[in-house]
Amino acid sequence: MAPSNLNAKKYVISTAFAATLALTPVVGSSVLANAGEGSSEGDITYEESNLPNINAEQSSEAETPSATVNSSLIQQGDSGSGVEEVQSSLQNLGYSSSNVDGIFGELTAQDVRNFQSDQGLQVDGIVGPATSSALGGPVDSTPDSGESSEATEDEGITIEEVSNTDDSNGSNDSGNTETASATGANIVAAAESALGVPYKFGAYTPGDPNPSALDSSGLINYTFEQVGISVSRTHAGMWANDGVHVDSPSPGDVVFFEGTYDTPGASHSGIYIGNNQMIHASSGSGEMVVADMSIDYWQDHYLGAKSFQ
Template structure:
C-alpha cells in the first residue's frame, strides 16, 4: 500500500504502544439491530480508556543491566526480532512490538542456549545473541499543522525513521480528533462520519488509497488478520440496515477502539455485547 511523503512539523508526541491483547469475538447469535450509522454503544471516557497506557514507556532496567520484555516497543525490540528471525526462532512481522509471539521466540531461543527460560531479554541473552546491551530510548512522533484554516494535520515518520512505527502514528492521529462531531458524509475535523474518520486518520499518515465505505474497505483494502493489533481497523456488520460491513474503528488495545459514533469521535469498549454481537473481523492497512 503506497504511502505519501510525511512532513516534519511542530508538535512532538512521544508514543509507544502496548502489545496487542487477544480479542476473541463472540460471533454467534448476531443481532442486526437498527442502531444508526454512527452507533455509540460502549463509549467510555478518556480516563476509563486505554489511551493513558499508549504513551512513552521506558524500557525497564535493573542493577544487572537493561531488560527488554513483554510490552516494550521500539528499535531495540526490532533488533531482537531480526536476530531471532535470522536464527529461525521468529517468523512473524518485524514490528518492534514485544508481544506474545516475540516472547515465545525468546523462550525457545533461551531453552536451546541453556539460558534461564523467562522470555525476558537481559544481559545474558543479549550477549548470547551477540547484541550490545541497549539503553532505553525515546521514539518521538512529530506532528505538524500545515494550515490551521484547513485543519490539515500531517504526521511524519518517528525519529527512528522506521516505518513500523506508523501504527503508533495512526493511534496518535485518531486520538488527536477525539471530540470531533459526527457529520454524515464528513471527512474533516469540522465533522466526520464513521468511515470518513477512518479515511481521515489513514490519509494523515500517508495511506491515501483507503476506500470510502466500510463495506469497500472490508472487501478491498489491506490484509485480514486473525486478531487486531494496535493501529489495525476493527469492523462490524448490522449496526444499521445495510449489507456487509457497516462500521469500523481504530483498535488501540485492551478491547478498545477509537471511532466516530453518534456523539462524535470517541473511545469505545468493544468487549460489550453490542459490539461483540456485531463484530465482523479486523484488517491491517499497514502491511
C-alpha cells in the same frame, strides 16, 4: 460488499478477545434494534480507555539519560528546551494553539501537522530534520530528501532522521501507495487527535488537517491520511479492497462491524487501540470517542479486522 468467502473468517478472533464474551454485560434486544451507524453502545471516557496507558508507555520509551540523548525525532510525549524551540518557531509562524511550555502534547502535535501540511512535508506530527529545517531550525536537510541525515548538536540533543520508506512494502493489496511506513503507535496517535471532533453523516474532506466533522468511515480515512496511507472511502470498500485480514487486531489495525444499520456487508469500523477498545465515530454521542468492544452489541456485530500498515 465484502466477498462471500470472507464470511468464514469473521468469527476468528484472538483467544483473549473471545474470553471476554463470557464476562461482558447483556445488552437488550431493543438496544440492538435501535442502534445505528456509529452506535454509542460501549462508549467510554478517555480516562477509562487504554489511551493513557499507551501514551505513558510512549513517554517512558522516549526518556533517555540526560548526559547523552540520541533521538531520531521530537514527538508527542517529549519535553525540554528542544520542544520549547519548536513551539516558539510555530508561534512565530502563526501555527501555535498551545503555550510555549516545553511539553509536546496533542496541541503541539496538531500544530506541527498543520505546518507540515502547508509546507508539503510528510504529515505525521513529528519533528525530524525536514520539519526542523522548514521551521528555521539548525538541522541541515531538505524536505524531500527521505534519506539519512547527519546528526546535528542542538542544546545537547543529537537529532537524527532516517528514511521511513520501504520499497518492498510500498503498497497494500489494493495498489494504494504508502508514502510512509506507518506504525501502530502512529496510527493510534492520529486517531486520538480526532477525539472530540463532531460526528456528521457523510462528512470528510480529503487533505483537511482540522476537520470540523467526520462520519465513521471518514475517521478511518482521516487517520490513515495523517500517516500517509490512502484507503477506500467506505467501510465496504475498505473491507473488500484494502490492507490484509488478520485473525486478531493489534493497535493501529481497523476493526469492522456489520448490521449496525440497514446496509449489506461492512457498515461500521474503528481504529483498534488495544484492550478490546477502539476509537470510532459515535452518532449517539455525536463525536469521535473511545468504545469498549467487549460489550454484547459490538461482539454481536463484529465482522473482522484488517491491517493497513
